[in-house]
Amino acid sequence: xxxxxNLSKSFTLHILNEKKIVACRDISFHVPPGGFLGLSGxxxxxxxxxxxxxxxxxxxxxxAIRYNxxxxxxxxxxxxxxxxxxxxxYKEMGYVSQFLKxxxxxxxxxxxxxxxxxxxxxxxxxxxxxxxxxxxRLRIPxxxxxxxxxxxxxxxxxxxxxxRAVSWKPRLLLLxxxxxxxxxxxxxxxxxxxxxxxxxxxxxxGIFHDTKLLExxxxxxxxxxxIVRHGFVAG
Amino acid sequence: MEPLIRIRGLSKRFGxxxxxxxxxxxxxxxxxxxxxxxxxxxxxxxxxxLFRNEALGVVGESGSGKxxxxxxxxxEWEASGGGMEMHRSAGLSNLPEMFTDGSxxxxxxxxxxxxxxxxxxxxxxxxxxxNPHLGLRMQVSSGGNIAERLLGAGWRNIAKMRERSxxxxxxxxIPIERMDxxxxxxxxxxxxxxxxxxxxxxxxxILFLDEVTTGLDLSVQARVLDMIRNLRSxxxxxxxxxxxxxxxxxxxxQRTMVMKSGHVVESGLTDQILQDPQHRYTQLLVASxx
Numbered sequence: 001x002x003x004x005x006n007l008s009k010s011f012t013l014h015i016l017n018e019k020k021i022v023a024c025r026d027i028s029f030h031v032p033p034g035g036f037l038g039l040s041g042x043x044x045x046x047x048x049x050x051x052x053x054x055x056x057x058x059x060x061x062x063x064a065i066r067y068n069x070x071x072x073x074x075x076x077x078x079x080x081x082x083x084x085x086x087x088x089x090y091k092e093m094g095y096v097s098q099f100l101k102x103x104x105x106x107x108x109x110x111x112x113x114x115x116x117x118x119x120x121x122x123x124x125x126x127x128x129x130x131x132x133x134x135x136x137r138l139r140i141p142x143x144x145x146x147x148x149x150x151x152x153x154x155x156x157x158x159x160x161x162x163x164r165a166v167s168w169k170p171r172l173l174l175l176x177x178x179x180x181x182x183x184x185x186x187x188x189x190x191x192x193x194x195x196x197x198x199x200x201x202x203x204x205x206g207i208f209h210d211t212k213l214l215e216x217x218x219x220x221x222x223x224x225x226x227i228v229r230h231g232f233v234a235g
Numbered sequence: 236m237e238p239l240i241r242i243r244g245l246s247k248r249f250g251x252x253x254x255x256x257x258x259x260x261x262x263x264x265x266x267x268x269x270x271x272x273x274x275x276x277x278x279x280x281x282x283x284x285l286f287r288n289e290a291l292g293v294v295g296e297s298g299s300g301k302x303x304x305x306x307x308x309x310x311e312w313e314a315s316g317g318g319m320e321m322h323r324s325a326g327l328s329n330l331p332e333m334f335t336d337g338s339x340x341x342x343x344x345x346x347x348x349x350x351x352x353x354x355x356x357x358x359x360x361x362x363x364x365x366n367p368h369l370g371l372r373m374q375v376s377s378g379g380n381i382a383e384r385l386l387g388a389g390w391r392n393i394a395k396m397r398e399r400s401x402x403x404x405x406x407x408x409i410p411i412e413r414m415d416x417x418x419x420x421x422x423x424x425x426x427x428x429x430x431x432x433x434x435x436x437x438x439x440x441i442l443f444l445d446e447v448t449t450g451l452d453l454s455v456q457a458r459v460l461d462m463i464r465n466l467r468s469x470x471x472x473x474x475x476x477x478x479x480x481x482x483x484x485x486x487x488x489q490r491t492m493v494m495k496s497g498h499v500v501e502s503g504l505t506d507q508i509l510q511d512p513q514h515r516y517t518q519l520l521v522a523s524x525x
Binding site for chain 2: 011013014015038052057058059082083085086103104105
């Protein structure tokens with residue numbers, strides 16, 4: 001489904017006298033359709049950078065990101081034209097960031113309904129039902145459904161973030177510490193939802209800082225530090 | 236998917252120009268003023284595609300050529316060079332001479348006659364300016380402002396025009412009972428909403444937004460932006476959003492171009508431009524954001 005080959009990312013800061021920062025180097029891995037790869041390593045080693053390169057929030061400095069798209073066939077996400085990336089993001093690829101970043105003045109329910117309505121071609125009622133179902137499962141109190149998520153606690157925001165990303169059942173899902181600010185029960189619910197999504201065929205790549213969790217949910221782990229590598233081998 | 240409009244090598248020079256203008260201006264020289272002949276290269280070799288149903292952002296400091304770009308595309312100013320072609324699917328059935336058989340794209344629209352340009356503008360384009368005085372007749376009633384635009388687009392039935400005006404003003408949250416009042420009686424935010432209603436009245440394919448929220452206070456700005464976001468999906472608009480405010484661009488646009496001294500120095504996905512800017516100027520712009 002996705003094969004990363006010698007991906008490196010460095011930032012050149014022109015305004016700091018051309019200072020160069022290497023964020024990740026020589027990353028190679030392969031995830032088969034339906035697989036779940038975990039990225040592991042100490043903080044600052046470049047795990048989030050890898051995900052952002054896959055999502056094209058960062059432009060890769062070198063290397064290739066081969067993705068087998070449903071709409072476009074085999075493409076290199078590192079060099080694909082912007083319009084096609086937007087289309088793939090829209091139809092196939094979801095991303096759960098470390099922090100919720102939503103449009104202000106949109107209610108929690110609308111935040112989750114929006115991607116379902118836009119993509120899955122269902123009625124407003126059906127989208128509403130699915131969104132409410134997710135919010136209830138994630139234990140968001142019902143009196144918050146029509147409130148603005150910016151005012152929520154960190155854990156509630158993160159659950160909204162997850163609900164939004166899984167609501168439309170993307171084909172490929174990138175997860176950046178989705179459970180970092182959640183209590184134990186909520187973590188359990190999130191893992192259950194991810195498991196169901198996988199059963200429906202979603203391929204996932206995720207970062208979890210809890211190693212036990214990482215090993216229990218993923219079916220292979222890639223160590224981001226250029227020394228130890230196991231899991232799926234590139235190619 | 237093929238772009239709705241293709242812009243290639245668009246340039247605008249104010250002044251007589253000389254052989255050294257091109258080399259002496261641009262982002263590296265940090266100026267758009269030619270030191271040899273005193274000409275201003277307001278836009279230089281700007282190329283991009285605008286797709287259906289997308290919002291493309293244009294950011295840059297004042298004097299970078301953003302508003303010039305909009306005025307060229309809206310046929311207010313004559314370009315010094317370059318091309319603008321529109322896809323056949325834009326529905327220009329009343330202007331069949333623009334298309335040669337077999338080609339999916341029109342001839343260079345910048346070379347059309349004034350009359351044809353006006354026809355095209357009335358049929359396909361809408362614009363909202365930073366300064367409502369540019370977009371509205373301040374002494375004419377709000378409904379009249381919209382009716383004027385409808386007349387330009389070929390409407391003739393007064394009752395229908397009034398009905399359409401009321402519908403649009405309602406949509407942009409102007410109380411209907413005030414539709415006979417002139418915009419000079421309104422607050423800045425209301426004037427901006429009347430401008431939006433007017434711009435949308437002919438069901439345009441392309442909407443130009445030139446610093447539409449600059450100068451509005453924050454809560455009003457938020458409402459205008461909310462409205463634009465909703466209208467985009469409702470009206471299936473392609474929008475060119477010019478702003479120096481990265482927050483506005485981030486909220487409205489999936490793709491963004493960065494302009495500096497008349498040139499496009501960088502373009503990409505909006506989140507990439509904001510989080511991984513490549514050009515020195517973009518890095519400075521992003522780092523300067525509050």
